[in-house]
Amino acid sequence: MGKVVGFELSSQEPEKAVNFYRNVFGWKIAEPQWDYWTATTTDGEDKSINGGIAKGPQDFPHGTRIQIEVEVIDDAIEHAVENGATIVREKMEFEEFYLAYLNDPTGIGFGLIQNKK
Template sequence: MGRVIGFELNSQNPEKAADFYSKVFGWKVAEPHWDYREVTTGSESKTGISGGIAKGPNDYPHGTRIQIEVDSIDESIAKALDNGALIVRDKMEFDDFYLAYLVDPTGLGIGLIENKG
């Protein structure tokens, strides 16, 4: 079962967004890395779903996407395509995980993550 493990807030002004969420909700926002700021929304005593704030790319300039962890990103992409999804960004490789962005048949953007190892 794919589980939601994070979120991504895309903005054309990520500095302003980071400042807003930090001040209003007390989120801890890390310094940017590749135009992506990791966000912690919980604490040890009260967990939350963490995510990030990024400068939105051309294919998704504004909005929120959930990140869904899957066992096999290739199988999940194939199943999603068979069920009407569109690939926004095909499988990308990072140090510890693979990532892809899709749009479901209703137009909602999602990210798929497969952890390595």
């Protein structure tokens, strides 16, 4: 079975996206190479995935929504909005988790997920 092993966030404003993900989620972002910033979201001891942020081409200027697991979804939503995010869909409750959809300041959509303990 195929599994997600990384991600790429495309944006026409990649520096703004880099600052957002670094400030809101504490990602370690490398210096750019070829308009691509490598993003590290794990210390190697958990099951997180790593990926990058890229300047998207004109025919796909921004995209790729990912799910970001957080400890407290309400706090994460508040912090994201304080840093320029907009809420696309408010927090929803499911049997095993909470989920919300937001757009970062550059228009990239992402999901926040909090597992119920």
